[in-house]
Amino acid sequence: MRTYRIAPSILSADFARLGEEVRAVIDAGADVVHFDVMDNHYVPNLTIGPLVCEAIRPHTTAPIDVHLMVKPVDRIVPDFAKAGANIISFHPEASEHIDRTVQLIKDHGCKAGLVFNPATPLHYLDHVLDKLDLVLIMSVNPGFGGQKFIGEALKKLRAVRQRIDAVTRETGREIWLEVDGGVKTENIAEIARAGADTFVAGSAIFGSGDYRATVAAMRAALAAA
Ligand code: DX5
Numbered sequence: 486m487r488t489y490r491i492a493p494s495i496l497s498a499d500f501a502r503l504g505e506e507v508r509a510v511i512d513a514g515a516d517v518v519h520f521d522v523m524d525n526h527y528v529p530n531l532t533i534g535p536l537v538c539e540a541i542r543p544h545t546t547a548p549i550d551v552h553l554m555v556k557p558v559d560r561i562v563p564d565f566a567k568a569g570a571n572i573i574s575f576h577p578e579a580s581e582h583i584d585r586t587v588q589l590i591k592d593h594g595c596k597a598g599l600v601f602n603p604a605t606p607l608h609y610l611d612h613v614l615d616k617l618d619l620v621l622i623m624s625v626n627p628g629f630g631g632q633k634f635i636g637e638a639l640k641k642l643r644a645v646r647q648r649i650d651a652v653t654r655e656t657g658r659e660i661w662l663e664v665d666g667g668v669k670t671e672n673i674a675e676i677a678r679a680g681a682d683t684f685v686a687g688s689a690i691f692g693s694g695d696y697r698a699t700v701a702a703m704r705a706a707l708a709a710a
């Protein structure tokens with residue numbers, strides 16, 4: 486039986502009450518805080534940076550999962566590590582030297598993840614998968630919450646699941662397989678069956694009136710998956 490993690494994306498939280506929102510959602514049974522960083526350059530939106538990460542850090546002991554949608558990547562990595570990030574993920578198209586960026590993240594004491602846009606090929610995993618702690622498959626084009634799940638992501642999840650399992654069999658390394666975009670109570674079981682173990686959900690959780698009920702419904706769907 487796989488361990489499943491629910492990672493609410495605070496992009497859909499009430500930014501005026503962010504600390505409270507983080508506490509509420511973890512209190513409601515979620516596992517990981519997903520933190521979307523957008524730069525109005527790599528993606529067409531502008532969100533939050535290390536200052537905000539630092540500000541929410543005292544509000545939870547749950548891992549903060551920083552999803553960098555910024556270009557360049559390396560300059561900002563140490564800032565997020567200092568701000569209390571636990572996991573830092575980046576897009577291969579945004580880094581000139583992918584292996585170097587992975588190493589930089591680890592050198593700063595964080596877990597490293599690589600993120601695949603809907604049209605980004607998986608070949609970027611070829612020489613680096615065994616160094617990663619997390620692979621993140623985007624099921625929407627990055628930039629905004631509340632978009633519709635792109636079904637092609639299921640195929641990609643199946644392919645990455647096989648590759649991760651092969652690495653784990655060979656080396657014993659644990660690598661999380663995360664999915665991000667359009668995840669809802671209604672489709673989470675199907676996504677789990679495709680191989681994901683960590684589920685980002687922004688609008689589905691923060692847009693619901695009752696975080697606890699939504700997280701519980703997602704867990705129930707996962708248990709039945
Ligand atoms: C999109 C972000 C997502 C987003 C997900 O670029 O990376 O994390 O917040 O939002 P939902 O769950 O609403 O699709």
Ligand code: ZN
Nearest residue numbers: 521552665685
């Ligand atoms: Zn994200």
